[in-house]
Amino acid sequence: MRKTNINWLKKKREGLFCVPGNFFIDPVFPVEKALITHAHTDHARPNNKSIFSSKETIELMHLRYGESYCSDFQIARFDEKIKINDVTVQIHPAGHILGSVQFLINYKGYRLLISGDYKRTKDKTCLSYEPVKCDTFITEATFGLPIFNHPNDQNEVKKLIKSIKANVNKTHLIGVYALGKCQRLITLLRNLGYDETIYLHGALTKISNFYSKNNIILGNISNISECSKSEYANKLVLCPPSSLNDKWSQKFKNVVKGYASGWMRIRQRVKQKNIELPLILSDHADWDEILKTVNDVNPNEVLVTHGREEALVHYLTKKNFKSSALNLIGFEDENE
Amino acid sequence: MNDFAELLNDLILSPSRNKKIDLLKNFFCKSNLKDKGWAFCILTNRMDRKFVSVKELKELIIENSDEDLFRFSYDYVGDLAETISLLWQSNNEKNTNINLHEFMEIFSNFDHKNKLKTKLKYFLDRSSENQRFTIIKILTGGLRVGVSNGLIKEALKLSGVREKSEIEEFWHGFKLPCTDLFEWLDGKKLPKYINRKKLFNSFMLANNYNSNEFKSFKTDDYIAEFKWDGIRAQIIFSEDGKIFSRNGEDITNSFCDINTFIKGYFVVDGEIVVKKNNKVLSFNHLQKRIGRKNPSKKLIEDYPIHFIAYDILFYTSVDCRALSLIERKKYLNRFINICKFSNISTSSLIKFSSWDQLQNIKETSLNNHIEGVIIKKKTSLYKKGRVVDGWYKWKRNPFSVDFIIMYAQRGHGKRSSFYSDFTFGCWVDEQFTKLVPVGKAYSGYTNDELKSLDRWVRNNTVERFGPVRSLKPGLVVEISFDNINYSSRHKSGVALRFPRFTRIRWDKPISQVCSLKYIKDLIN
Structure with missing residues (x-):
């Protein structure tokens, strides 16, 4: 010792x-x-x-x-x-x-x-x-x-908004940690004027509701299970990183996969995780x-x-x- | 420059083949002719040299940053270009406006070797992180952005008027900076310097043997030949003959003891080996000749080259690729009879009447330098790549021995966060007190096994030397290898060919691992 x-x-x-x-x-x-x-x-x-x-x-x-x-x-x-x-x-x-x-x-x-x-x-x-x-x-x-030199967080989130606008027929599936990153990403999106409903994997709802109760404004958020399959296109869905490649994520057919994390700084890590849209966003x-x-x-x-x-x-x-x-x-x- | 940097980044991040083809096509459609040409040369690795050495790059980054911080960062990232581009400090960071072709022309015509670093520093200082990455990748060669030649051919087809077969045929002929390639794709004539008869032709490749498939195959429909442990080569015999390696590289000078001069035009496919006193020697011997552009007389005498021919693509004006294997073999024999070079022979056919018998021959053949057998359908045509119902390789069963993991090193590229490269060893003697390293393996495990190995390494580290960890002896792994030979280069005195993991023996005690004597006995 x-x-x-x-x-x-x-x-x-x-x-x-x-x-x-x-x-x-x-x-x-x-x-x-x-x-x-x-x-x-x-x-x-x-x-x-x-x-x-x-x-x-x-x-x-x-x-x-x-x-x-x-x-x-x-x-x-x-x-x-x-x-x-x-x-x-x-x-x-x-x-x-x-x-x-x-x-x-x-x-x-x-x-x-x-x-x-x-x-x-x-x-x-x-x-x-x-x-x-x-x-x-x-x-x-x-x-x-x-x-490790984290870039400006707003610029990273702008990349996501740009991608959503450029791929209207696709679902954006973004891996985020359930506590902290998820809610920070949502508030950043809201500040940049993204006001569509943001859909959440079930594992993220409880903590997000807790944030809302603590007066952190997340805007319209909804559980993805409330969205029918025919309406997945052009939706933004947040999920835990482990769900990006599991069975759950297979229900989204036409998808852009992203991950919000400081590790996204390194291309090789991005590749390892099969991420198309890396968002360098770290807590x-x-x-x-x-x-x-x-x-x-x-x-x-x-x-x-x-x-x-x-x-x-x-x-x-x-x-x-x-x-x-x-x-x-x-x-x-x-x-x- | 910026467009190309973005293209590389997008290619790295795009998971799908179609998306990559799309990205390439778009780039080829919108860029100017010169940029396209250079981009093509960079992507297909046609550059004849490295513009800057790894040593020079390291010197630059150490001047810019700090030696230790660079070392820690490089160990972590596992890619030199990416480490430098992230670590580089600049007060003046903004996107360079220079075109790709202007940049390439500067470095292609750069003669002042001693000013190269200053020039490179100038560009690195004026670039974004992504551009720095691109610049370094270009100047050091070997992009590794997940773009195969097949993919580029597909994109070329889509961005011009040429058919894929035409592109395939002349692909190897275009010279730096390849602007004429894109003019040709748009419908202009082939450049005059391209002579079809001097070009490399794509190889036919063998599929892996599959026992289920073979059950239904009739042995009568196939021939079998030994698979020698040498290097694949294509030789153009003509008045201006050439030897090409598996990836189309010109290796004529390295193997100048093969006479390629003959009247006419013959393209022959086969294996280069070292043969002395009528006996084929191990791959270790051949290695002395590989990469030596001007071999000395002594080297040629000590390691004489022999070419085992097994197929023919052109026999004067006959395009044999469109003929069946049996027909081609006849043309090949005719050629061998004409040329009469003593260090060229045909590969002999193995007589067999059942697959079981062939398997028996494969495993019991005494010659150590046979990797296995190749089975070829008699009616098959000579086609590019791995063709269904064409050729099959059936390798010998590998050796398999349990070893103890001794050291682990962080991997590079895709596996840079994991301890993925392992040095394994066995006991020095029957006292079971001291270990000796025998080889290094970095493949054969699944992704999940890699994660478990990584965790085991982190929990059983005795000492750390930069990226290498020395480990508490405790984990036994089963290693397979294709061959074993004596070697003076290794501490253990033996060298294994292609060692890889076959199993992790989590439960096996290290006391049950063999000694070096047992390993050496395998050689005979």
Whole structure:
């Protein structure tokens, strides 16, 4: 078990453990007490005894996991510092998805900032990232290579609208993550004036309705099962990425397949997934955003996790930041 | 330039053949003559050279970015052109307005080798990401955008007045920058420099043997010949003879010990092998001759070439392709009798009366350098490509041995995110304590198996060296290979021919894997 520079933070089988607070952050196995940065399944797992997070994250976990979401929860608010055993914890927006937060953990005056997943691009479906000065910063590195430079999100969505207009007889089937990407894509489409009904795969409706209830305007959305086969042409249908090539998607005969993800930056990935219409749309910080954030929070030490740690650690070290990889298990999959 | 960059991008992303043909046709219809010609040369890889080396490209990107960041990025992306185009930093990024042909003319006529990098940097600085990708792909050759020659021929047919058979016939004759090809497609005369008798003719290819199909085939309708482990070649015997490789490349100079000079015009199809003291030698020997444009006297003496002829396409003015195989064999024998070159012979026919007997001959034939047999229908005509009811290859059963996975490397291109290239090995001796690498395999598994292998690699890594991971010995795989020979180049002392995965033995303990002695015994 390797210690990080701050000796009160430990890596355990379940995940990252804060000793004086006696809690885990985003544990991969059930624990007594867990702080959850956001509701994506690789960060928020069911069956923890007690969870601590933003109101939206806790509600989303309830929505996804039913009664196994936890036995007990505590809602954190942005304006309060909560004492948990020997530390105080405050949440700050992370800009990743609805309800996503960073945790600022203060132990004897030493400030540790755990960002979870974050992005700096403006996103109407969640609060914007808030940089907080700290001593140790734990950053994600999903797109921690200089080749990742996310283009303007509106221009990407314009590509989709253009394709819909150019292929009136075709169905556009776009793979999106059910939580976050789906709703962000819809709001971007609405802002650009696309006001047709947007059809959703059944797996996306529950969370989208939750977003609507939280005053995020998605316009006319409808379950695709309510649309008859003869009317598929010229429709825009969103579905989970895994459904793009499964049996469900075979009912659309004349189709343009797209995928909204930061991985679409790389042609070879696009080809691997048989995607015709790649939309480079990511809810994670790209290389420049990560570097900007490190500068903004100005820590003594940067710990890197989730993704391509090597390049980032190398670069930060060169720029005189003390930096190392956290090497947490369970996060090596290339999910967004 | 921009139109061509967009075309490449669209071709890469288009899943369907028809869509690709459509994209090509549209490009050929709307572009100017010179751009079309160059685009065609680029897409069919007709460029006679690489304009820039991989080394020069790497130097450029390291100057522009950072050596380590480039290395990390390249390991991840797995494609040099794409890595550089994404990584390139420019203050001045905008689309270049230069035409494709202007760009190609600049680089084709560029003599100042030492200024090449500066010139390339100038263009990379003034290009969008997509254009940078295109520029680098063009200058390094080998596009890999999923466009076969067949597809391009189809698009050419649709964008002009020529029939596909005509295009097929003269396809190989047009020279850089191929503007005259497009004039010809529009109805103008063939350029004078094209001499039909100097052109490569498309090969007939063999289908894979299929046991179900063969049950209903009568052995009387077929002949069988040995499939030698050499390289396929087409030789034009004439006063200006030529030797072509399987993909139509002119390899006359590499095999100058074959005499192609003869009065008349004869086009013969066969296999090039190395033969010494009346014995055909292994492919390893032939490899010493492949790609050597001016082989030395010594090399020619040490590795003498022999041509095993098995078919004839033209016998003076007779187009034999329209004749049956049996008729063609008669013409071929007549030709061999005329030419009397000592290093050219005909391939002999195997006598057999049932498929079982043929299988037995195939498996028990003592010569190590036979890959299997080729079965050909007696009445079949000589046609381009794999023809139904024409030729069939029936390979020998491969060797099959269980090995232990030792190293894994990230794949390239389509498999760049996966650990897909595996080094496997066996025990050095019967003590079962030390492993020695024996070979590398990167095919044979299914997509799902690749994902499981990838996960296993990530969970069992001992050390990482850039894109390579050394692994805890623990996973046994069954590897098939076509042949095995001694080799001084490999640590194990043996070289396997075409090793590939046949099974992943998740449950088999590594202690049950064989030692190197067992492997070496396979050679004899």
